[in-house]
Amino acid sequence: MLRRSDAIANDLRAKIFSGIYTDQLPTQNELAGLYNTSRITITKAIAQLRAEELIITNKGGGSFVRNTAKEQQLLDSPINIYDGGFQHFQAFGTVTSLIISFSTRLPEEREQQLLQLGDDMPVYDIIRLRAIDNQPVILEYTIMPVSRVPHLTEEILKTSIYSYITDTLQQQIGAAYRRIRADKSDAYDQKYLNCQINDPILEVEQVVRFANTEAPFEYSQTRHRYDLGEVTYISH
Numbered sequence: 001m002l003r004r005s006d007a008i009a010n011d012l013r014a015k016i017f018s019g020i021y022t023d024q025l026p027t028q029n030e031l032a033g034l035y036n037t038s039r040i041t042i043t044k045a046i047a048q049l050r051a052e053e054l055i056i057t058n059k060g061g062g063s064f065v066r067n068t069a070k071e072q073q074l075l076d077s078p079i080n081i082y083d084g085g086f087q088h089f090q091a092f093g094t095v096t097s098l099i100i101s102f103s104t105r106l107p108e109e110r111e112q113q114l115l116q117l118g119d120d121m122p123v124y125d126i127i128r129l130r131a132i133d134n135q136p137v138i139l140e141y142t143i144m145p146v147s148r149v150p151h152l153t154e155e156i157l158k159t160s161i162y163s164y165i166t167d168t169l170q171q172q173i174g175a176a177y178r179r180i181r182a183d184k185s186d187a188y189d190q191k192y193l194n195c196q197i198n199d200p201i202l203e204v205e206q207v208v209r210f211a212n213t214e215a216p217f218e219y220s221q222t223r224h225r226y227d228l229g230e231v232t233y234i235s236h
Contacts, residue, residue: 005044006116008035010214012045013177016054016065025055025063051113052177052207093133097158100127100192104146111143114207114219122146128157129192136193139223148210148217165217174211180204183223193225200226 008031015021026034031042046063049055057063107115107123117123123143130138142161144152149165156164165171183203185195195201202224209216 004037005041005048006215008037008041008045009048011035012049013052013054016049017175021065023065025065027062048113048116051110053179054177096131096134098129098131098192099154099157100129102126102154102157107143107145111219115143115145115216117145124149124152126157127188135228137225137228139188139192140220141222142218142220144218148215171217172211174209174214176206176208178204178206189223193223195225202226 012021012025012031025031025046028039028042028046031045032039035042046055046057050057050063054066055063056066103125104122105125106119107117107121109119111117111123112119112121115123123145126140126142126144128140128142129136130140144161146152149161149169152161152164162173166173181203183201185193185197185199185201189195189199189201190197193201204222204224206218206220206222207216208218208220
């Protein structure tokens with residue numbers, strides 16, 4: 001069961017992505033009336049959207065939808081609904097995964113906010129390299145709550161976590177919030193993706209949710225070689 005503030009954040013997020021809110025959100029007092037709840041609960045929901053960088057809040061001036069969130073309103077379902085990298089890249093060749101690191105730890109503050117976790121709820125910290133026909137393509141940094149994706153093993157990481165979620169855990173993958181940006185290659189990119197020091201990198205940061213509960217189960221950053229990654233979206 002989601003906390004009341006999480007449920008309100010989910011509803012506000014959906015209204016931002018669907019274009020219902022494109023500029024300024026209603027005031028916190030107005031939202032409290034709309035959702036029949038307290039202003040404290042609304043403040044927590046607003047803080048969640050601010051942590052996801054969907055909105056900005058000006059002291060005394062209200063909350064406004066960020067330009068990056070407005071761009072998300074244009075994205076078609078192929079980028080908003082995600083089935084995992086392994087399934088997607090199988091169409092291009094033989095996919096293999098190198099596990100660079102796999103551990104369990106307590107979440108950092110931003111991870112707590114994005115994944116709606118308490119500070120005592122452990123997460124998996126995963127770094128994997130994806131290759132297609134032995135060509136390194138993507139470096140994945142993934143954080144997942146242990147309680148929502150239990151019993152992960154290295155054998156699962158070598159194939160598809162998403163298949164494990166849908167087939168074994170019987171959970172449906174829902175929508176994802178994504179931010180896409182360009183970056184310069186770092187030491188790991190150069191080591192594992194065979195990038196040069198000045199090569200650009202396509203980075204996709206995302207939070208993915210279950211379809212039935214809308215609880216977030218993944219916060220990740222994927223680093224793509226500039227010459228082997230692209231994102232396509234369709235404007236309406």
